[in-house]
Amino acid sequence: MRAHGASGWRSTLIALASTIVFALVVVLVVSNSRGWPEVQRQFFNGEFFRESLRVIPKAFLLNVRIFLIAEVFILVFALFIAILRSLPGPVFFPLRALAIVYTDFFRGVPTILVIYLLGFGAPALQISGIPRDELFWGVVALVLVYSAYVSEVYRAGIDSVHPSQEAAARSLGLSQTKTLRYVIVPQAVRRVVPPLLNDFIGLQKDTALVALLGPVEAFRQSQIEVASNFNYTPYLVTAILFVLLTIPLARLTDWLVIRDRRRQLALGAGR
């Protein structure tokens, strides 16, 4: 329930006051610590901050590109894996098994290892027609790893659709495939949007791992800056950029969760 009128203003004021007090305490504790002057010089240097802002955001665009491209492929590929795993009957056992092996493997192996193995291994095969670009393999690695997670999210959504929905669809004469396409998957996807976005927040951060293969994205660029100035402020700038990218997605996720809860409450109260 939303607060209105005088009581609403009062609670806003209380929230504001307590936030200011809390922030003051944190600032005082940190700035009075013994190592603060040194940390301030190394991490919060105004001059290097401004200099970083000139180069790092440009490199950060590469992170955004990696994220956007990987996201599209993950959404499609993970759904494919989830559907394979949901196929019923003994005929489809090999496909189900394949999907299980895939998700187990890529959820089990650390992302950083997948990136190394693919990024350095695949181009080294020197098979003609296979791209040798590190960036390409970095994105492939992210897609493979995150598809494993996201397919589990999809699968949870598919499993959460009541079997009676499938019965209703099949009873109309819809095939298994059309039942999935028009009835099961649309409902499943709606339900898993919040956890899906959550995985994408993770993906945004992990775009920095692609730097290990060589492409100069934000993290790599800040490493270069740090090494040339012996000052850590560029890392701070990169961190801020990542947070700024994440916040809208995080708030959107919260909003969707709240909206779903409201809707369910309304339904429960209705009948």
Next chain:
Amino acid sequence: MSAVTVLEVEGLHKSFGRTEVLKGIDVELRSHEVVCLIGASGSGKSTLLRCVNLLEPIDAGRIEFLGEEITAPKVDANQVRRGIGIVFQAFNLFPHMSVLRNVTLGPKKVLGLSTEQAETEAVDLLRRFGLLDKKGEYPDRLSGGQQQRAAIVRALAMKPQLMLLDEVTSALDPELVAEVLDVIRELAESGMTMLIATHEMSFARDVANRVCFLDDGVILEDGPPLEIFFSPQNPRTQQFLQRIIEAGRL
């Protein structure tokens, strides 16, 4: 018009795990016939309907629909289901679609009608059952009675030759039961062949051409409603009806 056999069930057996739910069911429906299945919960009424719609594989026996054995191997279940509509106790409308899209999904994606054609037909049906003003609504905005009527329309949109109704009023508030029963009555009058599992005894008495009493997976008695309700031969039927009468439901 000579009566064609629409549905013929012979020696149908069905088990879930070790529990045998149907223990040799024989039942026949001719065209335009309305047959009501009565019996206690758990007697196998719903399972029988689900078997006829091929939603459950059967263990033994055979089911013929319009002279074709639909339980034979290699029969295309999707093809069979086009001709057999089923309405469930819990409505099972698709919650992410408007009423209109619920109704047009089958005709469009199964029968291959154009959107325009499917919508024209759907609108006619919705008008006939008093739901035209609800065509743009989502199921969660409808009352239980409206949802169930929409589910009936959805099944009818496939122009089935047989309708299966599985306790379609059991999940409804008492004041909403009548509007759904009226719809079924109208269907019966229009000549729809129907197999109806129900607890509404007076409805069964009024609408059915025949009533079958199911008990523990067997049809113990099968006959005209007046015979079954007022001079039941089997002691189990007598006992069941006695309890219904005591509960004031007949």
